[in-house]
Amino acid sequence: MNGWAPPPQHPNAPCVDSTPPLRVALTLPPWFDVPPLAYGGIESLVADLADALVARGHEVVLVGAGVNGTSARFLRTYEVAPSDRVGEALPEVLQAAWTSRYLEALELDVVHDHSLAGPLTANGRRTPTIVTTHGPCTGEMASYYRYLPGDVHLVAISESQRRLAPDLNWAGLVHNAIRVAAYPFQARKEDYVLFMGRFVEEKGAHLAIDAARAAGRRIVLAGKMREPCERAYFEAEIRPRLGGDTEFVGEADTWQKRCLYAGAHCLVFPIAWDEPFGLVMIEAMACGTPVVALRRGSVPEVVRDCVTGFVCERPADLPAAIDAVGTIVPRACRRHVTRHFDVSIMAAAYEDVYSRLARAAAEDVPRR
Numbered sequence: 565m566n567g568w569a570p571p572p573q574h575p576n577a578p579c580v581d582s583t584p585p586l587r588v589a590l591t592l593p594p595w596f597d598v599p600p601l602a603y604g605g606i607e608s609l610v611a612d613l614a615d616a617l618v619a620r621g622h623e624v625v626l627v628g629a630g631v632n633g634t635s636a637r638f639l640r641t642y643e644v645a646p647s648d649r650v651g652e653a654l655p656e657v658l659q660a661a662w663t664s665r666y667l668e669a670l671e672l673d674v675v676h677d678h679s680l681a682g683p684l685t686a687n688g689r690r691t692p693t694i695v696t697t698h699g700p701c702t703g704e705m706a707s708y709y710r711y712l713p714g715d716v717h718l719v720a721i722s723e724s725q726r727r728l729a730p731d732l733n734w735a736g737l738v739h740n741a742i743r744v745a746a747y748p749f750q751a752r753k754e755d756y757v758l759f760m761g762r763f764v765e766e767k768g769a770h771l772a773i774d775a776a777r778a779a780g781r782r783i784v785l786a787g788k789m790r791e792p793c794e795r796a797y798f799e800a801e802i803r804p805r806l807g808g809d810t811e812f813v814g815e816a817d818t819w820q821k822r823c824l825y826a827g828a829h830c831l832v833f834p835i836a837w838d839e840p841f842g843l844v845m846i847e848a849m850a851c852g853t854p855v856v857a858l859r860r861g862s863v864p865e866v867v868r869d870c871v872t873g874f875v876c877e878r879p880a881d882l883p884a885a886i887d888a889v890g891t892i893v894p895r896a897c898r899r900h901v902t903r904h905f906d907v908s909i910m911a912a913a914y915e916d917v918y919s920r921l922a923r924a925a926a927e928d929v930p931r932r
Contacts, residue, residue: 586673587623590614593679594642594659595650597630599735602817603762603788605843606678606698612743616911625670627663651791656681667691673922674762676914687713694719694735694914700840701729709733716919719914722862725840736917739865740841744902747850749824751894756811757781757886758828758853760821760844763789763798768834768858768879771800773810775832775882780856782809783832786816786824795871826851830889833857834879842866846905849873852894856885866905872897891905 581900590613594606599611607628614636618625624636630645632638641662646655660681667675667689675693677683686693694717699705701720706729709718717735720726726737759772769785776783789798806812816824825831831848839861848855855873857863869875870922874885875891 583620583915584586584913585621585623587671588918589625589627589667589670589672589674589675590636591663591667591677591679591682592626592628592659593647593806594629594655595647596645598626598628598631599633599818602815602821609740609843610678610741612741612907612913613911615743616907617915620911620915622915624750625672629659636818639742648790660685673925674826674918676918683712683716686716689715690925692717692925694917694921696721696738697725698840699836701725701732702838706732718915719917720811721841722865724862725863726839728838735921736913738910738913738917740843740846741905741906741907742843742846742850744850744898744906747822747847748812748826749850749852749894749898751852753829753894754827754854755782756828757783758824758831758848759783759785759787760824760848761787761833762829763787763794763802765797765801766835766837766839768836770805771836771879771882772832773802773805775834775879775886777809778883779886780888781829782811784811784813784824784828786813786821788815790815821847822851825853828853830854830856830873830886830892832882832886833863834882835860835863837861839863846901849897850901850905852898854889854892854894854897856882856884856889868900872900879915 567820590610592610596607598607600607613633614626614634618635626680627639641659641836649655664685672691675691676696677693683695695716696719709732719735720737721740733866757776759769761767763769775781813870815834824849831853833845833855835858840864841862849872855867857867859875860876864875867873867875876882876885
């Protein structure tokens, strides 16, 4: 790990673009600051999106909890984000009601909702509402999206996610992204394998330990372990596997995460579910670190097999892939993320969706 520190935020000078400026509201769940100090993928992504949209000349209002670190106008709900209450229903519902009251007083071209309960308040709103489906589009979640008002438009974060529910009211597909310049590139790697993610069974930390051990590599484990289900999984599957070749560092903050990514031999991403995206994959590759992952969900869309890492069919294939990571060129990983998953690309794609739906609303034509 090196002493890298993140660069200052990019200037917010508008770029020259043919898209007329839009008035956009970005709405968030209540759980974390914007951006978060540690865990909080949605808040991190929306913070970058807000800054990028402001830089493109749009008027952006961000509704969220806690501390605002973006260049957008901020309308605060909770003074202190209730991070210790993640999973409770009331903060989510209160956030939706609070946000709805804020939105009523604003003149907007589009509302871009990133929360769970917020879309329920969109019925009858004259401003088009776009919802990014950050979670799975199966089971009850798919039913929820189907029952939303017809003027709520969904944006998928991967093609694999959209394929699971092709009948939903999709307005487009926009891959998640990061501000690549904020991630340190490191060509010379250290000897450890990295697992970064929540400690739950579907993220596969136990598989990552087993694979690293079979490959003769030490592993560093970092991630969120706050909720009862996370602690139970850790005690049942992770603690019995800890040893001299495993290092548990807990929930890393932003600086620690980027240093861990940069130094790792590879990131192991052995998911046991159809992950809609997986932000940790592009964060690692931005640092020049290859990804070794199982072929589930969005993995084949994000990792370029044999170029930026290895996409494996079975957990038993992971150790050999970890051994083969030395053949991956770190600069190719960085280049791949810059070309496909930089925040500038995500902002332009959302800008297209916003403009299309705002024009349709102004013309009062069907927008499905």
